[in-house]
Amino acid sequence: MSDIFGLAALSGVIRRDVRLAMRRKTDALTPVIFFVIVVSLFPLGIGPERDTLRQIAPGILWVAALLASMLSLNRLFEQDYADGTLEQLVLSPAPLGMLVIGKVGAHWLLSGAPLVLLAPLLALQFDLPASSLSVLAISLAIGTPVLSLIGAIGASLTLGLRGGGVLVALLVLPLYVPVLIFGAGSVDAVAAGLDAVSHLSLLAAVLVLAGFFAPLATTVALRIALE
Amino acid sequence: MLEGVNLQATRGERSLFARLSFQVETGECLFVQGENGSGKTSLLRVLAGLTPPSAGTVRWKGSPVQQLRDEFRRELLYCGHLSGLKDELSAIENLVAGALLAGDPVASCVVREALHQAGLQGRDDLPVRFLSQGQRRRVSLARLLLQRRALWILDEPLAALDVQAVRWLVGLIDSHLRSGGLAVITSHQDMALVNRPHVIRIGV
Numbered sequence: 001m002s003d004i005f006g007l008a009a010l011s012g013v014i015r016r017d018v019r020l021a022m023r024r025k026t027d028a029l030t031p032v033i034f035f036v037i038v039v040s041l042f043p044l045g046i047g048p049e050r051d052t053l054r055q056i057a058p059g060i061l062w063v064a065a066l067l068a069s070m071l072s073l074n075r076l077f078e079q080d081y082a083d084g085t086l087e088q089l090v091l092s093p094a095p096l097g098m099l100v101i102g103k104v105g106a107h108w109l110l111s112g113a114p115l116v117l118l119a120p121l122l123a124l125q126f127d128l129p130a131s132s133l134s135v136l137a138i139s140l141a142i143g144t145p146v147l148s149l150i151g152a153i154g155a156s157l158t159l160g161l162r163g164g165g166v167l168v169a170l171l172v173l174p175l176y177v178p179v180l181i182f183g184a185g186s187v188d189a190v191a192a193g194l195d196a197v198s199h200l201s202l203l204a205a206v207l208v209l210a211g212f213f214a215p216l217a218t219t220v221a222l223r224i225a226l227e
Numbered sequence: 228m229l230e231g232v233n234l235q236a237t238r239g240e241r242s243l244f245a246r247l248s249f250q251v252e253t254g255e256c257l258f259v260q261g262e263n264g265s266g267k268t269s270l271l272r273v274l275a276g277l278t279p280p281s282a283g284t285v286r287w288k289g290s291p292v293q294q295l296r297d298e299f300r301r302e303l304l305y306c307g308h309l310s311g312l313k314d315e316l317s318a319i320e321n322l323v324a325g326a327l328l329a330g331d332p333v334a335s336c337v338v339r340e341a342l343h344q345a346g347l348q349g350r351d352d353l354p355v356r357f358l359s360q361g362q363r364r365r366v367s368l369a370r371l372l373l374q375r376r377a378l379w380i381l382d383e384p385l386a387a388l389d390v391q392a393v394r395w396l397v398g399l400i401d402s403h404l405r406s407g408g409l410a411v412i413t414s415h416q417d418m419a420l421v422n423r424p425h426v427i428r429i430g431v
Binding site: 006008009012013015016019020023024079082083084085087088089090091092093094095099226227 | 275276277278279297300301303305307308309310311312313314315316320324325327328329330332354
């Protein structure tokens with residue numbers, strides 16, 4: 001067997017999920033459009049006071065990103081569970097952890113990556129300076145994969161439960177807090193004339209931790225859900 | 228080859244079966260019978276390693292399945308109640324993706340040929356949601372042609388199949404057993420296999 005580490009299976013999962021999302025465009029676009037709308041509502045509600053807007057922008061963009069990423073979480077494993085694909089994934093000779101990373105990767109590509117690209121554009125509504133824009137994009141690029149990873153734990157734990165959507169929020173949002181603090185903090189730091197490197201390094205450390213532990217926890221939860 | 232030792236499964240407080248032991252050798256088929264709710268599916272899920280038994284062990288080639296992990300899964304093909312098909316994808320896309328995830332990638336022309344044998348020519352590129360229940364079942368059974376696995380665990384494979392498809396499937400299982408494969412099957416209908424399968428009844 002050439003595929004010891006399950007890399008072929010991993011890319012197979014990503015490709016299949018992305019293709020599925022292309023067939024179900026409304027599902028795939030919902031979190032992105034939600035993000036755009038929520039972020040755009042704040043300048044309209046608060047009014048054109050530049051100083052206020054500039055101050056609240058990082059927090060709003062990050063909170064909107066958290067909520068947008070959470071919106072699509074209950075679909076992460078739910079459909080695979082309902083149609084039996086999850087059984088086949090668990091019975092695959094490829095390591096389940098790799099397949100989970102594939103699922104999370106596809107979730108990030110569909111709900112995290114678009115936010116990274118859109119955020120700098122939306123941040124213009126808040127009159128953020130150019131230096132903050134790049135840090136915002138970098139912090140989102142490091143932070144949104146963490147959201148998908150932690151979200152996978154919540155989604156797998158609530159698999160097969162009725163009203164799982166609300167429960168996911170309760171489970172996952174507290175775990176998102178460090179990401180929110182370091183993510184929004186990095187943009188704040190730049191705005192205050194400081195260096196963002198410390199915040200971004202901490203964010204990257206969270207990513208490494210989540211990248212290691214989240215697939216493990218998710219595989220355990222998935223196996224329990226199927227019993 | 229496949230051996231169940233003192234297997235027990237419980238649903239809540241109720242014991243479905245207990246002290247169940249059996250052995251299936253190469254070329255043999257185990258036919259599990261029982262009423263609705265007697266625990267046939269639970270037994271099959273235990274054998275496939277999806278559910279751990281509440282007592283007892285499942286052995287494959289003498290070693291417990293729990294220890295073998297992917298070594299066992301590489302030789303197993305499980306066809307459950309759920310089709311494992313994505314409604315939005317076509318039959319071909321489903322089977323190609325499924326085979327890749329199962330660790331033995333196949334080319335789409337091979338898949339087309341397998342679907343042809345399953346009696347689905349002309350419907351290969353249709354999203355699966357437009358297929359009937361029986362046709363979906365045929366698509367998921369076409370995996371039997373694509374993945375070379377020693378042990379087939381089939382849960383009610385005849386459900387929703389027409390007479391022709393039943394004949395095709397029985398022939399497929401016969402040739403699998405002839406070439407040294409094993410099969411564990413549940414069904415409420417009789418299957419006219421060439422060699423008489425071992426029958427166990429549970430829930431009596």
